[in-house]
Amino acid sequence: MSTPVLLGALLPVVPLVAGLVGLLLPPAPRRTETGEAPARRFAIALGVAGAAASLVLALALLATLDGLADASWTWVDLGGLTVTLGVRLDGTVALVGVAVAAVALAVQVYSTGYLKRGPHDDVDVDHRYPPYAAQVSLFTAAMLLVVVSDDLILLLVGWEVMGLCSYLLIAHDRRLPEAPAAAMKAFLVTRVGDVGFLLGIALLGVSAGSFRIADVLGHEHSTATLTAACLLLLAGVAGKSAQFPLHTWLPDAMAGPTPISALIHAATMVAAGVYVVARLFPLFAQAPVALAVLGVMASVTLLLGAFAATAQDDLKRVLAWSTVSQIGYMTGALAVGAPQAALFHLLTHAAFKALLFLAAGAVIHAVGTTLMSRMGGLRHTMPVTFWCTVVGLGALAGLPPLSGFFSKDGVLYAAEQAALNGAGHTAAWVGWLVWLAGLLGVAVTAWYATRLLLRTFLGESRTPLVEPHDPPAVMRWPVLLLAVPAALLGLAGFAGAFAARLRPVPPATREQPSDLLPPEPLVHLSAAVLLPLALLVLGAGLAWARWRRDRAGDPAATLGPLRPLFARAFRLDDVQHALVVRPATALAAATRTADEVVVDGAVTGSGRAALGLGGGLAALHRATLPRAAAGVLAGALLIGLAAALIGGVA
Amino acid sequence: MRPVIPYVTAALLFGLGVYGVLRRRNAVLVLMAVELMLNAVNLVLVTADTTVRSELPHGGQVFALFVIVLAAAEVGVGLAIVLQLYRLRASVAVDEVPLTEPPATLAPAGAGTIEENR
Amino acid sequence: MTAADVLLLALGAVAVGSGVLVVATKHLVRAGLYLVVCLGAVAGIYLVLTAELVAWVQVLIYVGAVVVLLLFAVMLTRAPIGASDDLDRPGWPAALIGGGTGLGLAALLVDAYRWSSVELPAAGTAGRIGDQIFRSWVLPFEVLSVLLLAALVGAIILSRPDIGRPPADRAADSGRSGVPAGRTGAAPTAGDGRSR
Numbered sequence: 015m016s017t018p019v020l021l022g023a024l025l026p027v028v029p030l031v032a033g034l035v036g037l038l039l040p041p042a043p044r045r046t047e048t049g050e051a052p053a054r055r056f057a058i059a060l061g062v063a064g065a066a067a068s069l070v071l072a073l074a075l076l077a078t079l080d081g082l083a084d085a086s087w088t089w090v091d092l093g094g095l096t097v098t099l100g101v102r103l104d105g106t107v108a109l110v111g112v113a114v115a116a117v118a119l120a121v122q123v124y125s126t127g128y129l130k131r132g133p134h135d136d137v138d139v140d141h142r143y144p145p146y147a148a149q150v151s152l153f154t155a156a157m158l159l160v161v162v163s164d165d166l167i168l169l170l171v172g173w174e175v176m177g178l179c180s181y182l183l184i185a186h187d188r189r190l191p192e193a194p195a196a197a198m199k200a201f202l203v204t205r206v207g208d209v210g211f212l213l214g215i216a217l218l219g220v221s222a223g224s225f226r227i228a229d230v231l232g233h234e235h236s237t238a239t240l241t242a243a244c245l246l247l248l249a250g251v252a253g254k255s256a257q258f259p260l261h262t263w264l265p266d267a268m269a270g271p272t273p274i275s276a277l278i279h280a281a282t283m284v285a286a287g288v289y290v291v292a293r294l295f296p297l298f299a300q301a302p303v304a305l306a307v308l309g310v311m312a313s314v315t316l317l318l319g320a321f322a323a324t325a326q327d328d329l330k331r332v333l334a335w336s337t338v339s340q341i342g343y344m345t346g347a348l349a350v351g352a353p354q355a356a357l358f359h360l361l362t363h364a365a366f367k368a369l370l371f372l373a374a375g376a377v378i379h380a381v382g383t384t385l386m387s388r389m390g391g392l393r394h395t396m397p398v399t400f401w402c403t404v405v406g407l408g409a410l411a412g413l414p415p416l417s418g419f420f421s422k423d424g425v426l427y428a429a430e431q432a433a434l435n436g437a438g439h440t441a442a443w444v445g446w447l448v449w450l451a452g453l454l455g456v457a458v459t460a461w462y463a464t465r466l467l468l469r470t471f472l473g474e475s476r477t478p479l480v481e482p483h484d485p486p487a488v489m490r491w492p493v494l495l496l497a498v499p500a501a502l503l504g505l506a507g508f509a510g511a512f513a514a515r516l517r518p519v520p521p522a523t524r525e526q527p528s529d530l531l532p533p534e535p536l537v538h539l540s541a542a543v544l545l546p547l548a549l550l551v552l553g554a555g556l557a558w559a560r561w562r563r564d565r566a567g568d569p570a571a572t573l574g575p576l577r578p579l580f581a582r583a584f585r586l587d588d589v590q591h592a593l594v595v596r597p598a599t600a601l602a603a604a605t606r607t608a609d610e611v612v613v614d615g616a617v618t619g620s621g622r623a624a625l626g627l628g629g630g631l632a633a634l635h636r637a638t639l640p641r642a643a644a645g646v647l648a649g650a651l652l653i654g655l656a657a658a659l660i661g662g663v664a
Numbered sequence: 665m666r667p668v669i670p671y672v673t674a675a676l677l678f679g680l681g682v683y684g685v686l687r688r689r690n691a692v693l694v695l696m697a698v699e700l701m702l703n704a705v706n707l708v709l710v711t712a713d714t715t716v717r718s719e720l721p722h723g724g725q726v727f728a729l730f731v732i733v734l735a736a737a738e739v740g741v742g743l744a745i746v747l748q749l750y751r752l753r754a755s756v757a758v759d760e761v762p763l764t765e766p767p768a769t770l771a772p773a774g775a776g777t778i779e780e781n782r
Numbered sequence: 783m784t785a786a787d788v789l790l791l792a793l794g795a796v797a798v799g800s801g802v803l804v805v806a807t808k809h810l811v812r813a814g815l816y817l818v819v820c821l822g823a824v825a826g827i828y829l830v831l832t833a834e835l836v837a838w839v840q841v842l843i844y845v846g847a848v849v850v851l852l853l854f855a856v857m858l859t860r861a862p863i864g865a866s867d868d869l870d871r872p873g874w875p876a877a878l879i880g881g882g883t884g885l886g887l888a889a890l891l892v893d894a895y896r897w898s899s900v901e902l903p904a905a906g907t908a909g910r911i912g913d914q915i916f917r918s919w920v921l922p923f924e925v926l927s928v929l930l931l932a933a934l935v936g937a938i939i940l941s942r943p944d945i946g947r948p949p950a951d952r953a954a955d956s957g958r959s960g961v962p963a964g965r966t967g968a969a970p971t972a973g974d975g976r977s978r
Contacts, residue, residue: 639761640686640871644879647686648879651879655882658886665784665899666787666895666897668891669787669791670790670831671888672888672891673797673827674887675884675885675888677824678884679881680802686871686875686876687805687870687876687877688805689870690869692810696813696814696817699852700817703820703824706840707824710831713903713906714831714900721903722906725836725911726915732844733926734926734929737929738933739848740934741940743851743855743937744940745940747858748940748941750858750859759871
């Protein structure tokens with residue numbers, strides 16, 4: 015077993031062990047004084063050590079790996095179908111692994127400060143810290159399993175464990191009334207997609223006769239099978255990556271603790287869908303229908319998320335909708351046949367979205383609310399947080415030379431090529447759709463990023479009673495360190511080694527995809543860059559101009575009558591409620607009634623019938639002596655009569 | 665000798681015994697009717713001794729003796745029971761003899777457990 | 783029709799007639815007396831059938847012992863001297879079953895023997911019957927003796943309610959004469975019966 019394989023196999027195992035051990039810890043008792051319970055200290059040590067070890071392993075893997083390395087051991091042999099335990103490592107795996115482990119480490123460190131008795135918390139919130147830290151470790155392990163897995167079944171295991179962990183973590187804060195409902199919603203909505211994902215995996219595995227990704231990719235699938243499997247996989251991707259129409263869980267998931275939002279949005283859950291599509295991209299490349307569907311889905315999601323983000327008053331919900339929108343960019347890049355652009359954006363997005371969420375957590379920690387209408391003027395009291403947020407929002411909007419600029423430009427370039435030159439694997443109209451949606455999204459993103467900055471940090475303070483301050487060191491340092499890649503990761507796109515690692519490894523897919531993929535480097539600096547830049551300036555300028563006129567007002571007021579529509583995300587939740595939830599609850603009620611009336615009725619009815627029948631028979635048996643004697647003698651007479659008659663006849 | 669005459673007599677006596685057992689309410693009268701039936705059987709046995717030639721002679725008469733002994737024992741025990749019944753109930757009417765348990769306690773107990781389980 | 787047949791017919795008529803009265807009369811004591819007549823007639827039939835020993839045993843045990851015992855029972859249960867109205871239950875099922883049984887058996891036997899005639903065997907004297915019993919039927923005889931003993935013991939236990947109770951009860955019973963406390967329901971009335 016070579017060193018990279020060993021490192022890759024250990025990558026998910028280390029946080030898994032940390033998480034499983036952490037689950038055995040007792041929940042720390044409620045404490046009001048500053049002293050920390052031993053269980054909490056141990057949980058902190060375990061979580062941080064697990065994440066740090068993963069990061070070290072991922073970095074070592076990045077350093078040692080060249081080319082493709084894979085290894086697998088047969089796990090289960092199911093009569094013709096073999097399930098293997100295996101890792102499949104290439105440059106992409108190493109990079110995504112580093113990103114996941116880094117964000118996880120930042121979240122683990124940050125949580126120790128965030129989930130603590132804060133100045134504005136009147137209730138101790140950290141008494142369940144050990145399970146929380148363990149679940150974060152498990153979450154990380156599951157994502158890393160998805161990243162390194164060489165087997166679709168193994169990948170599915172990680173995929174499902176992520177769904178479970180997201181459910182547990184979103185519902186962590188039991189004080190919030192909406193948290194359990196949000197967790198349930200996230201779980202159910204992603205489950206809907208997971209059904210499709212499971213079926214798609216089954217279809218691919220049965221078609222290829224193996225669940226190994228290498229075998230699946232190398233097998234010649236029939237077109238119909240491939241299209242069906244890819245569309246089914248897309249359902250799961252839509253669920254996990256919060257793509258339209260299964261995106262509704264993500265904004266509600268903001269009920270979870272802010273570090274969890276950072277983890278879900280930056281590194282684990284939503285990235286998994288994009289990553290899986292990129293991993294299996296050679297299959298999608300042969301299924302233009304699936305790519306077209308993906309393109310439409312991406313465009314709709316991109317604009318939907320961006321417009322919904324413009325009208326939110328909740329700081330975290332703005333970021334949540336921006337995640338939906340940015341994932342739309344990634345899936346759009348996949349749809350136009352540029353997986354490395356998608357992965358590049360995935361990495362930069364992981365950096366700047368984690369940064370933004372952790373900074374937002376610092377703000378919430380300091381102000382004690384998530385509503386922007388009660389913030390404002392935080393620039394002077396929280397300078398570190400302010401500048402980190404500026405970096406993050408700049409990267410989000412695509413401001414050069416921050417990371418988001420380069421990665422988003424890569425996406426737009428690929429879409430432009432597909433639209434104008436017919437490059438890639440999809441029809442030109444998909445390219446046009448993604449490109450135009452992406453350009454419009456740039457302007458809208460700039461608008462809402464500017465609004466967020468202005469509303470939160472500039473202007474006058476709207477809650478004069480509290481004394482905001484920069485967070486303690488344990489929360490400040492993760493934010494500061496994440497600001498570095500958020501700012502500079504884009505420049506890595508110029509490095510040939512970085513770009514080469516994101517490109518699919520040729521031997522895995524024979525000659526086809528690697529030749530058809532755009533051979534250009536990740537970063538494309540040309541005149542076309544000016545167009546998104548102009549749109550960026552336009553969007554940001556509009557928001558700025560509106561704010562200049564009315565410093566206390568909300569720039570979202572310019573939306574006019576559209577504002578409530580955007581604030582409720584085009585009322586898709588209502589649509590979902592009407593189309594899915596209400597029929598489902600009605601069906602459940604009907605089922606319950608049927609169960610209670612028909613099934614239970616049959617059971618209790620048969621019981622009562624047996625009881626009544628038994629009582630009747632018992633009453634018949636309880637004859638008085640003369641009646642019994644009469645019965646016996648009459649029976650004897652009848653038997654004798656029968657014997658005589660039959661004997662006489664014989 | 666026409667054996668049909670004692671045979672028919674025995675059959676009619678047996679029928680009378682059955683009628684008496686079923687008709688009478690008084691336990692002593694029921695026992696008398698049982699004696700009639702036993703006598704009918706004895707008569708059949710003794711008559712059969714004349715009509716059936718068996719290897720052991722007079723088997724029917726020996727059996728009739730045995731049945732007489734049995735009848736004596738039965739009457740002894742039966743009358744003891746009747747007297748005991750009379751002591752307990754001050755009545756010897758057979759259709760007023762209480763059965764093993766009052767029926768009212770059984771059915772509600774079973775129904776009660778079902779009700780509790782729901 | 784020989785003399786034996788005539789005797790048989792006459793005695794059979796007496797037996798059946800008195801049997802009808804046994805099951806039909808409204809006087810308890812008279813039923814016992816009619817039973818004596820019936821059993822005596824049957825003993826006569828035995829004599830005609832040359833079963834001497836059985837006939838005398840019938841007279842001794844049945845007429846002498848059993849019927850007397852029955853009459854004692856009638857007395858002990860305080861039977862009224864005159865006619866009683868509540869002796870009978872509704873009659874038609876009893877008539878149906880009894881009549882069916884009797885007439886059915888009679889029809890079978892008539893069908894089997896018609897009007898045929900048989901020779902009477904050697905008389906069943908005490909010597910012959912004793913010879914058979916103690917040669918061929920010893921084991922049933924001994925078993926019957928055990929049965930009689932068991933019936934004797936059973937009858938004694940049944941008629942003495944103070945046997946078979948817990949010693950504490952008995953002590954309490956003997957301490958407070960006639961009012962046992964431990965037995966519910968049964969014992970007080972038993973005490974009543976005994977005190978009477």
